[in-house]
Amino acid sequence: MxxxxxxxxxxxxxxxxxxxxxxxxxxxxxxxLGFWQDRLxxxxxxxxxxxxxxxxxxxxxxxxxxxxxxxxxxxxxxxPAIIMTVILLSFAVxxxxxxxxxxxxxxxxxxxxxxxxxxxxxxxxxxxxxxxKYALLGSLRAAAQMVSYEVFMGISLxxxxxxxxxxxxxxxxLAQEDMWYVLPQFVGFVIFLIAGVAESHRLPFDIPEAEQxxxxxxxxxxxxMKFGMFFVGEYLGLVLISSLITxxxxxxxxxxxxxxxVFWFAIKAFAFIAFFILLRAAIPRPRxxxxxxxxxxxxxxxxxxxxxxxxxxxLNSQ
Amino acid sequence: xxxxxxxxxxxxxxALLQQVxxxxxxxxxxxxxxxxxxxxxxxxxxxxxxxxxxxxxxxTPHFEMLFDLTAIDxxxxxxxxxxxxSEFTVVYHLMSFSGNCDxxxxxxxxxxxxxxxxxxxxxxxxxxxERETWDMFGIKFxxxxxxxxxxxxxxxxxxxxxxxxxxxxxxxxxxxLSDEQEAIEQEALLFKPEEWGMKRxxxxxxxxxxxxxxxxxxxxxxxxxxxxxxxxxxxxAVPDIGYHHxxxxxxxxxxxxxxxxxxxxxxxxxxxxxxxxxxVMAVEKMAGIEVxxxxxxxxxxxxxxxxxxxxxxxxxxxxxxVGQLSPxxxxxxxxxxxxxxxxxxxxxxxxxxxxxxxxxAQDLPAGWDKRIKELLEFMPPRLDEYDRMVMDNxxxxxxxxxxxxxxxxEALDWGVTGAGLRATGLEWDFRKQRPYSGYENFEFDVxxxxxxDCYDRCAVRVEEMRQSLRIxxxxxxxxxxxxxxxxxxxxxxxxxxxxxxxxxxxxNHFLSVSWGPVVPPxxxxxxxxxxxxxxxxxxxxxxxxxxxxxxIRTPSFAHLQMIPEISRGFMVxxxxxxxxxxxxxxxxxxx
Numbered sequence: 001m002x003x004x005x006x007x008x009x010x011x012x013x014x015x016x017x018x019x020x021x022x023x024x025x026x027x028x029x030x031x032x033l034g035f036w037q038d039r040l041x042x043x044x045x046x047x048x049x050x051x052x053x054x055x056x057x058x059x060x061x062x063x064x065x066x067x068x069x070x071x072x073x074x075x076x077x078x079x080p081a082i083i084m085t086v087i088l089l090s091f092a093v094x095x096x097x098x099x100x101x102x103x104x105x106x107x108x109x110x111x112x113x114x115x116x117x118x119x120x121x122x123x124x125x126x127x128x129x130x131x132x133k134y135a136l137l138g139s140l141r142a143a144a145q146m147v148s149y150e151v152f153m154g155i156s157l158x159x160x161x162x163x164x165x166x167x168x169x170x171x172x173x174l175a176q177e178d179m180w181y182v183l184p185q186f187v188g189f190v191i192f193l194i195a196g197v198a199e200s201h202r203l204p205f206d207i208p209e210a211e212q213x214x215x216x217x218x219x220x221x222x223x224x225m226k227f228g229m230f231f232v233g234e235y236l237g238l239v240l241i242s243s244l245i246t247x248x249x250x251x252x253x254x255x256x257x258x259x260x261x262v263f264w265f266a267i268k269a270f271a272f273i274a275f276f277i278l279l280r281a282a283i284p285r286p287r288x289x290x291x292x293x294x295x296x297x298x299x300x301x302x303x304x305x306x307x308x309x310x311x312x313x314x315l316n317s318q
Numbered sequence: 319x320x321x322x323x324x325x326x327x328x329x330x331x332x333a334l335l336q337q338v339x340x341x342x343x344x345x346x347x348x349x350x351x352x353x354x355x356x357x358x359x360x361x362x363x364x365x366x367x368x369x370x371x372x373x374x375x376x377x378t379p380h381f382e383m384l385f386d387l388t389a390i391d392x393x394x395x396x397x398x399x400x401x402x403x404s405e406f407t408v409v410y411h412l413m414s415f416s417g418n419c420d421x422x423x424x425x426x427x428x429x430x431x432x433x434x435x436x437x438x439x440x441x442x443x444x445x446x447x448e449r450e451t452w453d454m455f456g457i458k459f460x461x462x463x464x465x466x467x468x469x470x471x472x473x474x475x476x477x478x479x480x481x482x483x484x485x486x487x488x489x490x491x492x493x494x495l496s497d498e499q500e501a502i503e504q505e506a507l508l509f510k511p512e513e514w515g516m517k518r519x520x521x522x523x524x525x526x527x528x529x530x531x532x533x534x535x536x537x538x539x540x541x542x543x544x545x546x547x548x549x550x551x552x553x554x555a556v557p558d559i560g561y562h563h564x565x566x567x568x569x570x571x572x573x574x575x576x577x578x579x580x581x582x583x584x585x586x587x588x589x590x591x592x593x594x595x596x597x598v599m600a601v602e603k604m605a606g607i608e609v610x611x612x613x614x615x616x617x618x619x620x621x622x623x624x625x626x627x628x629x630x631x632x633x634x635x636x637x638x639x640v641g642q643l644s645p646x647x648x649x650x651x652x653x654x655x656x657x658x659x660x661x662x663x664x665x666x667x668x669x670x671x672x673x674x675x676x677x678x679a680q681d682l683p684a685g686w687d688k689r690i691k692e693l694l695e696f697m698p699p700r701l702d703e704y705d706r707m708v709m710d711n712x713x714x715x716x717x718x719x720x721x722x723x724x725x726x727x728e729a730l731d732w733g734v735t736g737a738g739l740r741a742t743g744l745e746w747d748f749r750k751q752r753p754y755s756g757y758e759n760f761e762f763d764v765x766x767x768x769x770x771d772c773y774d775r776c777a778v779r780v781e782e783m784r785q786s787l788r789i790x791x792x793x794x795x796x797x798x799x800x801x802x803x804x805x806x807x808x809x810x811x812x813x814x815x816x817x818x819x820x821x822x823x824x825x826n827h828f829l830s831v832s833w834g835p836v837v838p839p840x841x842x843x844x845x846x847x848x849x850x851x852x853x854x855x856x857x858x859x860x861x862x863x864x865x866x867x868x869x870i871r872t873p874s875f876a877h878l879q880m881i882p883e884i885s886r887g888f889m890v891x892x893x894x895x896x897x898x899x900x901x902x903x904x905x906x907x908x909x
Contacts (some may be wrong), residue, residue, distance in 0.1 A: 033643075036644065037643075037644045037647035037648070038647055038648060038651060039647055133526060133527075133528050133529075134528075136526075137528075137550065137890070203641060203643065204641060204713065206641075210641065210891070211535050212535055212536040212638065212639045212640075212641065212894050213536070213890050213891050213894050214890065215534065215535060280643065281643060281644045282642075282644065283641075283642070283711075283713065284637065284640045284641040284642035284711060284713045284714050284717065285640060285641025285642075285713070285717075285891075286641075286713050286716065286717065287716075287717055287889060287891045287892070288550065288889070288891060289889065290716060290717075
């Protein structure tokens, strides 16, 4: 296993871009939602309201960062840091363009899944350490939801892994030069998409933080920058899932030659980000137990069948 | 037209009274006649329960619903000829849906001994009404399981609707809150499950108590529900109201008949002028004012516009409470259009206070029908689109069908009216059954559903919007010509055109404007099919410029009381759907 770690410049560049994009998504999401909901969205600060992000940042940095006296201080502070860290670490294995990326790991897919599992700790710790009943309900829901959906997420990827014969994300992209995996692995793609929404707990699967039911769920007690980290963490998760879909199913940076590869990557990823935002604008939220039974009774068998069929076809064609 | 307006026809009421007289021979203290034609029977408290049980179970027709229960502080009332001596009178207003008639039972009490038996075993919804009567008048109901204050805080001194209780802040000491007092208030707010009739643990698990509200995204105002949870399953849910109480009934006793109109707008604050309607109709009934046809039609038109506005807000928040973010934004487009029309007619949007005793404030502006025509073309296709977006959505169906359902009998037991009642399959709309303000002249259907669950309650309201559009269209096409205010001397403010020619009218105008109209001593109940159910005003006049007693019976109060009944065994998200489907505003509950 060779681990070549990119230069500090590349790391800095990717880190900066990813966090910048996640922050910009605050504005993008609000504008897109506004567009879809027949209203304007933030359009006052700077051209098209673009500096809204700056205003939000100033606000969130200068707000009182209150730790409730009844909370468990250590894990209360630790929780938001975990979500930021694990998602940013996951970006380390994402190949953005032929020579742009931080690590080419042979276990890239597993690494991403492992990081996603660690993300569940953030939500659980955040909820439990808050010592708030709404937060407790939220983290209970989050634990159940994330653990279940990780199962299908993993299985839905195995089809891609079997087709490309590699856990390395870069090699998976390279294997899609002729045909994107979305065609042979359409079912896998759909399951991964659904599981991805559930993992990043956005509407319709924002059950851990369903505001109409349990206020803000696991981050009810958070304020200031600690809340900001959960908030940006959610957008980072969105960028990550969109990037992974691009890498695993939509040929990563491949595209007609008139644009540089990294642009194709960005365009595809952004299309999925916009799709996730559209989902939020369009779909109601199922009940928590409905979501679980949908996962275990429908998605799990479906992903297993998908894996079996894929395996059978590969064996057959060898 | 006056004949068709609901006056309980005298035959039915005398047949009913005959039955009561026979069974309770010698026990009836008096029979009072009121100008609304509702038979009113006085009995001693010893016989009250027997009479109520008789009316509930044996008379033809049965009285299925305890429509209202309240009291009157009679101690300073004049003009009560023929009524038994009484310092406090408890009033039971019963309603029969099978016979489409009402009856009032009054029980006289003396201040030294304010108690009478509870009627919870006859009508479960008596629970909150009796608590409210205790809270407001200090009347005890023997056998009541939890006779605590319901609207005012537990630390409140005195009973607010008694005449000796001050009505204005200026009649009281300036408010201050010392540290000790604050501690006492905080202590009183502390949640103790035992006081709410909850156990802390079952045989195998400890319950979690969750305080939902008074400040929570989905309780639609300041409303608190104490939840007893086993995991996320609701073992019990006890509503706690009163956070929005403003003493609207008390205000009715100090404002003049005319100046109380704007207060009514704020009772169901989504209903706008529709709230004025039962109030002004009640005053007109007592004063004997006949309202011109044009004014009636304007009233109907504006009321139906507010019905659509209110239902649109309900529709949007219902979708939002099951997690659908967008519909409310689309629905606000129509709402805005309707408010623009209302603004161009009334000059205000949500609370125009536009109805007057004897008519409406002004005639319609020139070109009023143009925008309405646009609305009638614009809205139906959008309603169809909302159906596809919300009602046909699989997740919405799965979240709301079979959740929070009740049948017609349960609905009547708990005093449920309006869309919540029609969703159980009972086709009962006040506008059809007892037409008022000229509703008998309109063609419209009464939508019903069969399952009585959250989805059906929403479906009924969605269809009601289409029917309201039909009514508005008929108003627009057939708007009668003529005056918008009656010529009656008690019309307020009076019409001026004769005032400069004869001294009588001028004096009348002067008095009505400076003092306010003097309404003859009477009692009356007027009800309408409001946005959320039956809203009714029970007014007592003792021949003065203000009301002696203003009782506002609101639909939301009754509906909230049913929450524990229909939410046990469901999950927290279901409770949110149930709350959303009830369609209440807290101002309508607490008054």
